[in-house]
Amino acid sequence: MEDILRPIYQERASLKSTLGILLIEKRKNTSSNTDTFDYILFVIVDEAEEPVFLKHYTYKDQKAALHIVQEKQLKEWLLLGTNRKVVDWLQNGKVLYDRNEYLYNLKTELREFPFYGRKIKIGIEFAKLIRRYIDGKAFFEDGHYLDAYNHVVHSLHHLARLEVIEQGFYPEVTVWNQVKYMEPEIFKLYEELVNSEETIEKRLELLFLASEFLIYSRTNTGSQHLVEIMKERQGYWSISELMEHxxxxxxAVDLSVLLEYLIDKAIVEVVEIETKGHEVYHRNYQAR
Structure with missing residues (x-):
């Protein structure tokens, strides 16, 4: 199949905008890494009319997909963790074309995971964790146990990803396989939630008690990125100023919830500024 795809990737390699091309082959016994396709041609470009362009091909009983992705979009996926398969493709794909060692340097960055990049990812992941945890607890207290269960599963997933990032690795699609050895306590919580024979109410009650400490113990690390930015200048920030940074x-929408959590933990404080309205104040924030 690689020979059949050669004219396609050679054409892409001849374009000035192409930075690198990878070939990803479906692994035995699993098709999830390639979205059921036998081969993926992953092309990274510095300029394109659209962030992502796809084409599908068929040859005899095999199928292939061409993904042309703008570098800016790729960087966003890596930062936000919204397309985790891409990490697998970059780490394990076969390099077909590499302009000025672009892919080599990108693979090195993924492997070494610079601390600056980790701080941002930790902050984003921690904000998502807080959002899911607080929403899950609210559903639990209102007696909506299935909705609470759904949020708690997601919160544990963010907690697991947070642990992997703190250890200096990019979270993979199989994040539980990673965290099983890095932080068995988190893995055990997940197992107990999913496999316990207790009622769903009891399982959630126990998990909220256990996970509260795990979350609190990561608060300083999880809020470091936000707090450092807030301390870059003297005085307070409005919510719009923070969102525009x-x-x-x-x-995104997780910032407000994170701020409220950090206010509760005395890491951020509220600064009230008078408005023209009687006893109505602008609500601003500053790091303690």
């Missing part, structure tokens, strides 16, 4: 914009 180029790095904090990645926190």
């Amino acid at each position: 180029p790095e904090l914009a990645h926190y």
Whole structure:
């Protein structure tokens, strides 16, 4: 099949915008890494009319997919963790074309995972964790146990990903396989939630008690990125100023929930500024 695809990737390699091309082959006994396709041609470009372009091909009983991805989109996926298969493709794909060692340097960056990149990812992951945990607890207290269960599973997943990032690795699709050896306590919580014979109410009750400490113990690390940005200038920030910051914009809707959590933990404080309205104040924030 690689020979059949050669004219396609050679054409892409001849374009000035192409930075690198990888070939990913479906692994035996699993098709999830390639979305059921036998082969993936992954092309990274510095300029394109659209962030992602796809084409599908068939040859006899095999099928292949061409993914052309703008570098900016790729960087966003790696930062936000919204396309985890891409990490697998970059780490395990066969290099077919590499302009000026672009792919070599990118693979090195993935392997070494610079601390600056880790801080941002830790902050984003921690914000998602807090959002899921708080929403799950609210559903639990209202007696909506299945909705609470769904949020708790996601919160544990974010906790697992947070642990992997703290250890200096990119979270993979099989994150539980990674965390099983890095932090058995988190893995055990997940197993107990999923496999316990207790009622769903009892399972959730026990898990909220156990996970609260695990989350709290990671608060300083999880909030470091946000706090450092808030301390870059004297005084307070409005919520709109925080949301407009180029790095904090990645926190999206989770930023407000994270701020409230950090206020509760005395890491951030509220600064009230008078408005023209009687006893109505602007609510601003600063790191302690």
